[in-house]
Amino acid sequence: MARGRERRWPHSSESTLNIAFITLGCPKNLVDAEVMLGLLDKAGHRLVSEPDGADVAVVNTCSFIAAAVQESSDVVRRCLELKAAGRLSRVVVAGCLSQRYGEELFDSLPGVDGVVGCSHFESIVEAVEQAWAGERVLLLGPPVAIYDHTSPRILGTPSHIAYVKIAEGCDNVCSYCTIPTLRGSMRSRAPDSVVAEAVELKAAGVVEVNLIAQDTTAYGTDIAAKGMLPELLVALAETGLPWIRLLYTHPARVTEELIEVMASIPAIVPYIDLPIQHISDVILRQMGRRISGGEIVELIGRIRSVIPEMAIRSSVMVGFPGETEGDFEELLSFIRRGMIDHLGVFEYSPESGTRAATLDKQISSETAGERARLLVSVMNELAIERAERLTGVQMRVLVDSVAEAAIARTPGQAWEMDGVVHISLDPGTARPKPGAFADITVTGGSEFDLTGELTA
Numbered sequence: 252m253a254r255g256r257e258r259r260w261p262h263s264s265e266s267t268l269n270i271a272f273i274t275l276g277c278p279k280n281l282v283d284a285e286v287m288l289g290l291l292d293k294a295g296h297r298l299v300s301e302p303d304g305a306d307v308a309v310v311n312t313c314s315f316i317a318a319a320v321q322e323s324s325d326v327v328r329r330c331l332e333l334k335a336a337g338r339l340s341r342v343v344v345a346g347c348l349s350q351r352y353g354e355e356l357f358d359s360l361p362g363v364d365g366v367v368g369c370s371h372f373e374s375i376v377e378a379v380e381q382a383w384a385g386e387r388v389l390l391l392g393p394p395v396a397i398y399d400h401t402s403p404r405i406l407g408t409p410s411h412i413a414y415v416k417i418a419e420g421c422d423n424v425c426s427y428c429t430i431p432t433l434r435g436s437m438r439s440r441a442p443d444s445v446v447a448e449a450v451e452l453k454a455a456g457v458v459e460v461n462l463i464a465q466d467t468t469a470y471g472t473d474i475a476a477k478g479m480l481p482e483l484l485v486a487l488a489e490t491g492l493p494w495i496r497l498l499y500t501h502p503a504r505v506t507e508e509l510i511e512v513m514a515s516i517p518a519i520v521p522y523i524d525l526p527i528q529h530i531s532d533v534i535l536r537q538m539g540r541r542i543s544g545g546e547i548v549e550l551i552g553r554i555r556s557v558i559p560e561m562a563i564r565s566s567v568m569v570g571f572p573g574e575t576e577g578d579f580e581e582l583l584s585f586i587r588r589g590m591i592d593h594l595g596v597f598e599y600s601p602e603s604g605t606r607a608a609t610l611d612k613q614i615s616s617e618t619a620g621e622r623a624r625l626l627v628s629v630m631n632e633l634a635i636e637r638a639e640r641l642t643g644v645q646m647r648v649l650v651d652s653v654a655e656a657a658i659a660r661t662p663g664q665a666w667e668m669d670g671v672v673h674i675s676l677d678p679g680t681a682r683p684k685p686g687a688f689a690d691i692t693v694t695g696g697s698e699f700d701l702t703g704e705l706t707a
């Protein structure tokens with residue numbers, strides 16, 4: 252549920268159309284984009300990095316909250332300006348904005364040639380070719396599609412990192428969330444398909460796989476009542492992938508069995524993304540999170556008792572309707588306890604079609620903004636304390652890039668989410684390679700990143 256930065260792709264094969272592809276939003280949307288790129292490339296189209304001068308621009312959008320709708324619309328408008336200036340021929344809008352607003356986009360974004368919902372991302376080639384032929388394209392339906400290991404895919408991450416989407420959609424229906432209407436009900440990929448994809452990614456040089464879904468802990472509940480995530484992790488460990496990271500869990504579904512399996516498999520990095528959203532029982536109930544504040548604290552205690560070195564990422568929402576000063580103080584004092592290592596802080600946004608948007612006692616954006624700032628400042632203080640505690644500690648990191656210094660991540664730092672380690676390199680020393688592991692000693696850090704040096 253995080254918003255990603257704009258991504259653009261370098262040139263690829265000889266083909267009939269020059270297509271510029273921009274993707275926004277979360278890693279789940281990124282995987283759809285990677286499949287669409289694979290399909291366009293396989294169809295022989297040429298992928299270019301800039302919409303300026305391209306034949307077709309595809310904008311894969313996000314729309315889970317108002318701010319994301321605004322950002323997506325702005326990017327589409329920039330492409331439409333190029334089209335109006337004769338520097339781009341066609342504009343196709345894909346992803347969650349299309350799924351949410353459909354045909355309306357032809358009016359709200361005049362000049363758009365094609366609207367392709369999340370439901371039809373696998374029909375992107377037809378959409379682009381029909382738009383090029385001058386047709387107005389509208390491909391929209393119930394979101395039931397999900398890719399598998401046979402889908403062509405061009406990675407948008409560095410070649411040693413990949414996201415693997417194990418399921419799509421969500422049945423949790425939290426009261427503030429639009430995603431179930433955008434992505435449909437929860438549907439898992441077959442375990443064999445996920446494992447086959449992991450084997451292919453490893454063969455292609457990937458060393459870190461990030462497992463994603465709207466709720467990874469719901470994996471397999473549409474196949475076997477109790478869910479199948481622990482079994483899937485055991486099967487993935489047999490692929491020999493060095494790092495497997497679990498993102499987007501739901502605290503109400505994290506079981507003893509899952510914690511035990513994570514503890515027993517070295518390849519599963521001691522890291523869990525555990526969005527709690529809040530800690531006040533009243534707010535959690537209003538959100539429809541099916542867990543209490545006390546149970547969340549207990550869960551984190553259990554996780555840490557089994558895996559003491561576990562890094563916990565979470566996300567919280569402030570300004571939810573009815574959130575009193577007392578509710579917020581409860582959240583603030585919980586965060587101050589330092590049980591969470593990395594935190595995403597969101598300000599509540601009333602989204603049309605959600606239950607929460609109809610609730611009384613909506614909170615002003617000023618109040619929500621102030622609460623968010625307070626939480627972030629507490630997290631920054633805790634991050635500096637953690638960097639001090641880690642100073643002098645030796646650890647194995649994954650190198651992501653090497654220039655004057657090397658940029659790497661600890662097992663407790665997810666790609667583009669939790670900061671990095673800046674490793675100073677002495678001129679005479681052997682330089683680590685991107686995608687390789689290195690042993691370092693932490694030398695310090697800030698509220699965002701750590702610093703380190705290679706351990707001789």
Ligand code: SF4
Pocket residue numbers: 421422423424425428429430431465466501
């Ligand atoms: S778990 Fe809740 S917040 Fe997350 S995608 Fe599902 S409904 Fe939305």
